[in-house]
Amino acid sequence: MTAQTQPVRLEVSDLTLAYGPTVIQRNVSFNVARGSIFAVMGGSGCGKSTLLKSLIGLLPPVTGTVQFAGESYWGASAERRVEIGRGFGVLFQNGGLWSSLSVSENVALPLRMFTRLDEASINMLVRLKLALVGLGPAADVMPAELSGGMRKRAGLARALALDPDILFFDEPSGGLDPITSKRLDDLILDLRDGLGATIILVSHELPSLLSIADAGIFLDAETRQPVAHGSPRELLETCDHPTVRAFMNRERMETVKNAGGHRNGS
Numbered sequence: 707m708t709a710q711t712q713p714v715r716l717e718v719s720d721l722t723l724a725y726g727p728t729v730i731q732r733n734v735s736f737n738v739a740r741g742s743i744f745a746v747m748g749g750s751g752c753g754k755s756t757l758l759k760s761l762i763g764l765l766p767p768v769t770g771t772v773q774f775a776g777e778s779y780w781g782a783s784a785e786r787r788v789e790i791g792r793g794f795g796v797l798f799q800n801g802g803l804w805s806s807l808s809v810s811e812n813v814a815l816p817l818r819m820f821t822r823l824d825e826a827s828i829n830m831l832v833r834l835k836l837a838l839v840g841l842g843p844a845a846d847v848m849p850a851e852l853s854g855g856m857r858k859r860a861g862l863a864r865a866l867a868l869d870p871d872i873l874f875f876d877e878p879s880g881g882l883d884p885i886t887s888k889r890l891d892d893l894i895l896d897l898r899d900g901l902g903a904t905i906i907l908v909s910h911e912l913p914s915l916l917s918i919a920d921a922g923i924f925l926d927a928e929t930r931q932p933v934a935h936g937s938p939r940e941l942l943e944t945c946d947h948p949t950v951r952a953f954m955n956r957e958r959m960e961t962v963k964n965a966g967g968h969r970n971g972s
């Protein structure tokens with residue numbers, strides 16, 4: 707079964723998002739199929755992170771609905787929203803690690819907070835999650851000692867700690883060199899293909915978008931609404947909206963420029 711024929715995992719209808727009186731986006735509607743990677747695209751400041759916030763419980767929409775597996779998220783009680791949120795795994799832009807905790811303590815944190823597992827079980831799960839992202843040997847390392855790519859992978863291990871139903875990634879490859887970024891993309895594809903994960907991803911890294919996303923939406927900062935729906939490849943090849951074209955061309959130029967750029971370890 708392809709991603710397109712899978713049941714809908716997330717359904718967003720007619721969202722309006724605002725900070726106080728300032729509307730950031732309106733008329734935002736899309737579906738995400740179970741086991742697919744969905745990209746939220748658009749230029750700087752168009753509202754990608756704001757949309758993500760409204761999906762993970764940090765910003766109530768002004769109007770519209772968000773449904774997970776058919777259940778209205780913002781229509782549910784606060785207690786129920788916490789329960790639904792237990793099924794979310796979130797990877798923040800900089801990895802979002804606690805600097806005073808080692809890598810393994812960071813990954814253990816959600817297990818300690820949200821489960822009644824004993825220490826031995828927590829240790830075993832932490833080892834499993836770190837192995838999954840290739841960070842087994844770095845279990846005792848402090849975040850400050852990690853490279854950018856390792857920090858993202860540690861954040862990913864923590865996002866996976868509670869075996870989430872759905873993963874949200876904010877700029878997973880932002881700030882990484884092309885090789886490290888490609889490794890992270892491969893890891894994200896493994897999560898989809900190996901574990902059947904459903905992933906919502908905010909990104910403006912074109913190579914990454916093209917290689918991993920199955921579908922997506924393009925938000926426009928000027929009109930404050932979505933101007934295109936489709937996979938990044940479809941938008942690149944067929945969309946003639948000027949903002950989308952400008953984004954694709956600019957990101958392509960950036961990619962060419964960065965191809966000879968710096969190389970960090972991962």
Ligand SMILES: Nc1ncnc2c1ncn2[C@@H]1O[C@H](COP(=O)(O)OP(=O)(O)OP(=O)(O)O)[C@@H](O)[C@H]1O
Pocket residue numbers: 725730748749750751752753754755756757
């Ligand atoms: N807490 C906030 N209060 C008021 N305005 C905000 C807040 N957070 C973001 N904004 C504004 O909302 C708009 C959208 O911001 P957002 O971070 O969602 O955009 P983005 O597309 O994720 O940008 P980028 O790609 O640069 O990260 C911007 O104009 C931003 O200044």
